[in-house]
Amino acid sequence: MLAALFIMPITLFAQNITVIYDKNSQYQTNFLELISKHFLPSEKVNLSTLTTDSLDVEKLKNKLLDIIINLNNATTQQLIESKINTTTFHALTTLSRARGFVSCLPNCIEKQSKQYFFVLDQPPARQLNLIRLVSPSFKNIGVIVTNQSKNQLTELKKLATYKKLTINGHITRSKTVRYQIDDLSKYSDVILAIADTDLYNAATLPQILLTSYRYKTPIIGFSKGFIRAGAIVGAVSSIEQLAQHLAEAISSISNINQPFGTSIIYPKYFRVISNRNVAKSLNMHLPNDHELQNQLMNYESTQ
Amino acid sequence: MRSCFFFDTDIPVVLSATRLAQPQTEAPASITVIDRALIEASGATEVAELFRLVPGMQVGNARGNFPVVAYQGLTSEFSQGVQVIIDGSSVYSPIFGGVIWSTLPVLLEDIERIEVVRGPNNTSFGANAFQGVINITTIHASQTPRLTTKFQLDNNQAERAFFRFANSPSNNRLNYRISIASEKNEGYKKLADDFSKLELTSRIDFRFDTHNTLQFNFSALDSIRQTRNPLATPIPLDPKRDRNESMQFAQIIWEHQKSDAEQFSVHLSFHHFDGKDKYNVASNEIDLTTESTTWNIDIEHILTFSPSQRLMLGAGAVHESVYAPFRINSTHTHINNRLRLFGNLESYLTDKLILNIGGLIEHDQLSGVNTSPRITFSYLTSPEHAYRLTATKAYRTPVSTEEEREIVIPSIGIVQTPAGNLKPETVASIEVGYHGVYLLNKLNTDLKLFQNRYEKLINNNLSSSPKVLDNQYSARTYGTELELNYRPDRNNLVHIGYAYTTVDHTADDRIKKSIPRHNLNLLFSHQYNNGWHNGIEYYYMSEMQYLGGQNDPQSPFQRLDISVGKLFKLSNNQTIDISLETQLALNKNIDLHQQATADNLIYLGVEYRVD
Numbered sequence: 001m002l003a004a005l006f007i008m009p010i011t012l013f014a015q016n017i018t019v020i021y022d023k024n025s026q027y028q029t030n031f032l033e034l035i036s037k038h039f040l041p042s043e044k045v046n047l048s049t050l051t052t053d054s055l056d057v058e059k060l061k062n063k064l065l066d067i068i069i070n071l072n073n074a075t076t077q078q079l080i081e082s083k084i085n086t087t088t089f090h091a092l093t094t095l096s097r098a099r100g101f102v103s104c105l106p107n108c109i110e111k112q113s114k115q116y117f118f119v120l121d122q123p124p125a126r127q128l129n130l131i132r133l134v135s136p137s138f139k140n141i142g143v144i145v146t147n148q149s150k151n152q153l154t155e156l157k158k159l160a161t162y163k164k165l166t167i168n169g170h171i172t173r174s175k176t177v178r179y180q181i182d183d184l185s186k187y188s189d190v191i192l193a194i195a196d197t198d199l200y201n202a203a204t205l206p207q208i209l210l211t212s213y214r215y216k217t218p219i220i221g222f223s224k225g226f227i228r229a230g231a232i233v234g235a236v237s238s239i240e241q242l243a244q245h246l247a248e249a250i251s252s253i254s255n256i257n258q259p260f261g262t263s264i265i266y267p268k269y270f271r272v273i274s275n276r277n278v279a280k281s282l283n284m285h286l287p288n289d290h291e292l293q294n295q296l297m298n299y300e301s302t303q
Numbered sequence: 304m305r306s307c308f309f310f311d312t313d314i315p316v317v318l319s320a321t322r323l324a325q326p327q328t329e330a331p332a333s334i335t336v337i338d339r340a341l342i343e344a345s346g347a348t349e350v351a352e353l354f355r356l357v358p359g360m361q362v363g364n365a366r367g368n369f370p371v372v373a374y375q376g377l378t379s380e381f382s383q384g385v386q387v388i389i390d391g392s393s394v395y396s397p398i399f400g401g402v403i404w405s406t407l408p409v410l411l412e413d414i415e416r417i418e419v420v421r422g423p424n425n426t427s428f429g430a431n432a433f434q435g436v437i438n439i440t441t442i443h444a445s446q447t448p449r450l451t452t453k454f455q456l457d458n459n460q461a462e463r464a465f466f467r468f469a470n471s472p473s474n475n476r477l478n479y480r481i482s483i484a485s486e487k488n489e490g491y492k493k494l495a496d497d498f499s500k501l502e503l504t505s506r507i508d509f510r511f512d513t514h515n516t517l518q519f520n521f522s523a524l525d526s527i528r529q530t531r532n533p534l535a536t537p538i539p540l541d542p543k544r545d546r547n548e549s550m551q552f553a554q555i556i557w558e559h560q561k562s563d564a565e566q567f568s569v570h571l572s573f574h575h576f577d578g579k580d581k582y583n584v585a586s587n588e589i590d591l592t593t594e595s596t597t598w599n600i601d602i603e604h605i606l607t608f609s610p611s612q613r614l615m616l617g618a619g620a621v622h623e624s625v626y627a628p629f630r631i632n633s634t635h636t637h638i639n640n641r642l643r644l645f646g647n648l649e650s651y652l653t654d655k656l657i658l659n660i661g662g663l664i665e666h667d668q669l670s671g672v673n674t675s676p677r678i679t680f681s682y683l684t685s686p687e688h689a690y691r692l693t694a695t696k697a698y699r700t701p702v703s704t705e706e707e708r709e710i711v712i713p714s715i716g717i718v719q720t721p722a723g724n725l726k727p728e729t730v731a732s733i734e735v736g737y738h739g740v741y742l743l744n745k746l747n748t749d750l751k752l753f754q755n756r757y758e759k760l761i762n763n764n765l766s767s768s769p770k771v772l773d774n775q776y777s778a779r780t781y782g783t784e785l786e787l788n789y790r791p792d793r794n795n796l797v798h799i800g801y802a803y804t805t806v807d808h809t810a811d812d813r814i815k816k817s818i819p820r821h822n823l824n825l826l827f828s829h830q831y832n833n834g835w836h837n838g839i840e841y842y843y844m845s846e847m848q849y850l851g852g853q854n855d856p857q858s859p860f861q862r863l864d865i866s867v868g869k870l871f872k873l874s875n876n877q878t879i880d881i882s883l884e885t886q887l888a889l890n891k892n893i894d895l896h897q898q899a900t901a902d903n904l905i906y907l908g909v910e911y912r913v914d
Contacts, residue, residue: 027310092309120309135743136743137743137744176875176876178914179875179876179914186793187793195309197309202314202315202513203475203476204475205314205315205317206315206317206443206445206475206478206510207445207446207475209317209318210317210318210322210443210445210446211446213318213322213323214338214339214415214446215340215793222309223309223310224310225309225310225314226314228314228316228563229314229315229316229317229318230316230317230318238310239310275318276610277318277320277323278318278323280326280329281318281323281324281325281326282744283326283327283328283687283740283744283747284744285686285687
């Protein structure tokens, strides 16, 4: 009887979940509201919140929690170093940041069995499929990474070989990205922007977008703002979609001690956004956003 | 980490409507795009030379130091029918009309892209976009390498030095570049046309916030241009002498991106030209000084109602002052003010049929109210193939030195009097065009058939004495233009342009001769992966004779340019490019005057860049 209790899905009992967030961050607050809505009204979840300014990790370790959801990047290092034994989901972070905290990711689920990262990056397969849909003639894909995000280059190259594409990768620092973008634009059919805000941010975007446009090399962006600024298209997950995914993932956990087979969880829900003005100016004629999204989803459902 | 970057849409739009090249399949006219790759492949040593790549354009040098750029003929050395815009502001001269190419306020190395609209286009580019428009976009200050130096010399003792510095203080909201160029040239051997020039240009780009950007351009130039009547027999009243010319140009552009669908821009520009040329002949003082100042303000509003409808509305005002004592027989400064309203609506009537309709209405103090309508239907059989039918009417307003011309030569008397009621020259144009994109965007083709009916062309060739300028000429021209641009990969570029233009047989003989029948350009450029690069270009133009009393008939122009060079990468951020170019004048080409015979030239250039 007791054994049966342990193997029954945890969802039969109420889950105690704490969300750590920065109350001064608008998007973290919005995310919290969204996941709260997903869990309420539910007797299966006891949701509490903890702001970063009142966080005491030692006290947290002593609390009886099933799941911690951490929305704040600055808190991630603290939680990992504390070796907290509660299953922790770090959301609203990127793969490069996650690797900054846990360098062996994603292949170290045994070493970091309690830490899971719901990243903002789109899965590499989705990005390469999008590139093929945008133009079958794009064979040389330019990618710039930093030391922190360079493992992504390896994964992309493996996947690209399988899809008969070539990744033209460069490792650089944020201060020297302007030198690389010129060469990359010249020798690539398209540039795939990795979700690394050390490289792609409001300060560096003008030079990156203007240079790539000069060489008529489109950029695949990773956020709505980036695409609006001048990237040609991208698969993007909104805060609502990310919250939905996280809530669903939690609701369907069967083993709280090992909820997923991998430490990195890519967004499940996404939409495709394009910049038609830039596309037309480059003589590119894309299917409409909805069509691109449906085709991507078809690819994923058959893989 | 800047997580907000993922969700914050309040990021500045970099590739805004004004920074994007117009999609050629949807443009209401044939457009030749000369981008940075084509500029470098051409090996051009000055801006005017680039236009040999445009079908239908004529490029010459009235004396070695006065470039002429014209489209479809009908011009003297002052090509009045071509409007030139730099970053949205006109640099058209109110003195003689046209653009003074020797004092253009932009350097070749600072040009990002040139879009040449081949055909009348008052609606989008204002008055005097009569035959064509040259729209120059300069390089954004953030895109410039930190340091660039370039030296060039040729076997005709011409020398040019260029230096540019660029910087972006820490937060990248402010970017600036400063360029300086110094040039000396001895021009044609048999003409007195030596010149030396020093030019400074600068650009500052400042981003206030995510919705507002400010651009400031400033240029200044000082030159000494030797001149003398180019005829073989010297004319005492036009002796060999130096003419000191200076130019200052400044413009401020404010762009406000209100939303993805709405943009405002305000352009304010100032352009001053001063050409000092005063001398004595047999105790008579001749003052050929010319000076002009132009203030120009334009406000533009672009509204995208939906993916299938876009509206542009604008208003502008121009204040011009001209001082040309010899041409107008007056030491007073003549003023002209112009006010204009313009607009254009682009609308997809169906998913394949686009209507482009627009117009300009302008009041000019000299010539009254003029209107210029344009309508274009474009039919896209597919996104890559478009057929176009355009009808437009455009005009060129007479300038002060035409409207009020009175030339008095000492000891001879009045040789030219004003007409007093010169009307604007007009053109009614019909054009059928095709633009196609093939081979996955690697091959662009453009074909145009046109008919232009010119009326009230101002005649400056009358044999009567004194001469009276009048709207006496008319002409009907027909023709075709073809352009191919093939870029199979980054290392190869092929560009071909051909124009055939003919004139109705009833036109005046001089008018017929001013339009070359055939115009051909061929360019092939290749870059090797080890840094070597080479190119070959061929230019051909049929015989012609520019209008104007002192311009001689020209035999067909043929030139073969061959270039070779190597780019050395000294480190990640330092390069040196050494290049050698030869220009072979295959036909002993004559440029406007019999005395101006082109020699074969060999250029050696060295360019050093640091990022």
